[in-house]
Amino acid sequence: MAYWLMAADNGPKAYEVPPKPIPVDWETSHCTSRDDHHVAEVAEGDAVALVRVGRHGGVVAHGYTTAVVADHSSGGERFSLRCDPRRISVRFDETYLSAPVPLRLLPGIATSTKARYARSSPHRPVPLLEISDEAWQALVRAVEKPGPYEWPVAWNLEPGAVVSRRDVHDTYGGQRQGAIVRCGTTPNTFVFLGAGFNGAPFAYRWADDGALALVGKPEEGTLTASTGEPVSFENRLVLRHLRSGIPLRIFHSSGRKPVIYLGEVVVDQERPVEDWIDVSAPPPPILSPRRGTQERAHEQRRFRAPLLRVHPVTELAPFLSPEQQPRRRRQTIRLGVTRSVNDAESATQPLATRLSDTEAIQHAANRLRAVPDGAVPELTDAAELADLVIRRHRTAGLGDLRRLIRDPDTREPAIQRLLEQHTWVFGGEYMGAAARRALSLSDQLDIPLIRGDGTLHGVEIKRANIPKLVVVHRGRPVVGAPVHEAVVQAMNYLRGLDEQRHTLLNEYGVDCRRASMTVIIGNPAFVREQLTTEEVAEAIRTYNSHLSRIKVLTYSELLNGAHRSLRLAGAPTPVPRRR
Missing domain, CATH: 2.30.280 (PUA domain-like)
Structure with missing residues (x-):
């Protein structure tokens, strides 16, 4: 697999009369004459990064090539005719248009090439550039840790302002x-x-x-x-x-x-x-x-x-x-x-409700830095800073989970790796993940959790793209065969844990006698039947009402519950009035 940098379009022009059709493919060849052909042999499955050209530029998205639509063919002796360009289809998995990654962070790219990407000219298009695996890994690391941005790239309004x-x-x-x-x-x-x-x-x-x-x-x-x-x-x-x-x-x-x-x-x-x-x-x-x-x-x-x-x-x-x-x-x-207009009213509100998460974290950190050496900082300041950092980390995790479950090509391992880092989405009754997944001799849980009473709770992860998650049977929506198969798999897990209860209790200190399971499967957006989200949720609830130690949950319900938990955790505590 190769890695490529691809320049973004300059955008539509207001004076285009009549307007041109919107292109759906990307050209990977640029021909200036009959003998001067520049063709980038981008193959299907190659990784592609989109570069915004100009003074506000940088890498703003990356994905992969889904198909090669057309190959390059020169006009031969027909110099007056334009060559047929090479075209590819691209799907971007990650978009970070508001946080571009500067090209200076990518190693192995010549200074002259970076300068070409820094200039924007519709008459001098920038060809595709193949980069090394080291440069691509540097790009991935830079996306995970976005740097500070100043105007005109920075955006200073939070949603709801x-x-x-x-x-x-x-x-x-x-x-x-x-x-x-x-x-x-x-x-x-x-x-x-x-x-x-x-x-x-x-x-x-x-x-x-x-x-x-x-x-x-x-x-x-x-x-x-x-x-x-x-x-x-x-x-x-x-x-x-x-x-x-x-x-x-x-x-x-x-x-x-x-x-x-x-x-x-x-x-x-x-x-x-x-x-x-x-x-x-x-x-x-x-x-x-x-x-x-x-x-x-x-x-x-x-x-x-x-x-x-x-x-x-x-x-x-x-x-x-x-x-x-x-x-x-x-x-x-x-x-x-950005400043608040009604400062007198906002001064009586908690800091987290007046400022954005970034500003609140910086404000709390500055208060801790102002503590003299040898003095003990206020516990409330440290607790507020920790709460803000955790909330921001969890919000970013929910955004990643939302993108994964909306992609029809997402597999179970990608979702499992993310949920292992955010086990809080399953609720506050769990203390955390168990250190060992293979508790049973024959089975392996996707995510083993420990309840507050020391018992085990397993999470079985399935794909989000399940077209037959809910089907219509005799005029009523019922769960489909994939849900039954996942529940049967969870039953086998619980049976294996019950049979080895004494061994697991003596060896790992985990009581599996009252173990339970949660099966996370499907997204209502991918259901093939013409059903609403409420009808899908009702079919799942009806099915769960007849289960004892197993609960079926869709990814949309898991995400909505996590959002509610995050909002409640971030809500300010009401101050009781004096009587």
Whole structure:
């Protein structure tokens, strides 16, 4: 397997009339003349990293080549004809558009090559560059430990912050009107929900697989849902933001009032356009030559708006209007400096509710550094710092778990490695993971946990992509065969533990007599039947009501429970009033 660096597109141009179709493949060849051909032999399965070219650039995503669509073929003697380029299909597993990795951190790349990636020119495209395994490993390590960023790359708003749209554009750029805006001074693209296009509200809705469907700009004419159709400049900003390496951020807008920042999203790579909906527009008025009055044409102009599918990069803020947000969350931003507007009210609130996690960690660490040598620091400061660090680590783990369970190609080992580092998602009744997986002589548990009373609890991990997780039998949703097979496997584990109870108790000190199991399997987004998430959950609950020591849990339920636990753990403790 080879490793490649690939330059991102420069993005759509507003003056493209008519607009060009959105490319779905990537070219790996660049020919300047009949005898000058530059072809990168990228094979299927090779690792590919996307580089955002320019002064705000760096590596912003990495993935792998899914297929070689077309091979390079030269025009031969036909010098006037362009060569057929070599094309590949790429899927990006990890996207970090807001935290680019500088090329200077990758060893083995010439300075002149890095300089070419630092310049952005549509007339001088940067070819693909093959890098070494050492450079790729350095990239992976840099992604795990993002460094500090300064304006214009840095982003200083946390999801849920209420700001004025004027401050947003003064700090990050972009025009002050419109629903989809590209910034010129910073690498960002904004989507303002509620701004509206041609009288049609710019709305949104959640899909069953967890994707957010945004209503894009209406297009005049009859367009299909294919990404190869020409679309407007505004819709291309959303559909091509990943190819351009630009973060896509959404706000909730309501006229001239302040906007609320909801969070960062990324466009769906498999199905960026869910469907096209009809949007009616009133006919334009015309002047009648006989009466000298304005009349409207009988023909009504037809518009169709695309439903753009995006996925949250992190947990989005609640979809509330700015009036429903607490005033202490309203902020003013100037060149990356964020401050609270209502400082008198926010001063009475706990620090973790007023600042972001990064600012709160830095604030608590500064208080500990200010303790004189030899003095004992306040336990509350140390406990607050530890709580903030743990909460941030757990939030990042939930983001990784969300990405894994949404990928249909994810296997059990990848999910198991992540859950072994975040056993807290299974609840507070477990003290932690057992040191030995092979407690039984014949079986091996995926994740063995220890309850507070010293008994064993095993976790069996299955794939998230289970199309027959729930099927329809005689008009009712019931669990499918994969669930039965996983439960039978858990029964065999429990039987083996019961038969060797005395041996395991004497040798490891673990009581397996009252052991239990949890089977984590499937994601409602991959269910083949036309069932809602609630119907899938109801079928699983009905099945669990007839089990004794085994519980079946979907990955969506596990993730939702972990989110609730994290929010409750981070909620401030109410102060009792004096009577």
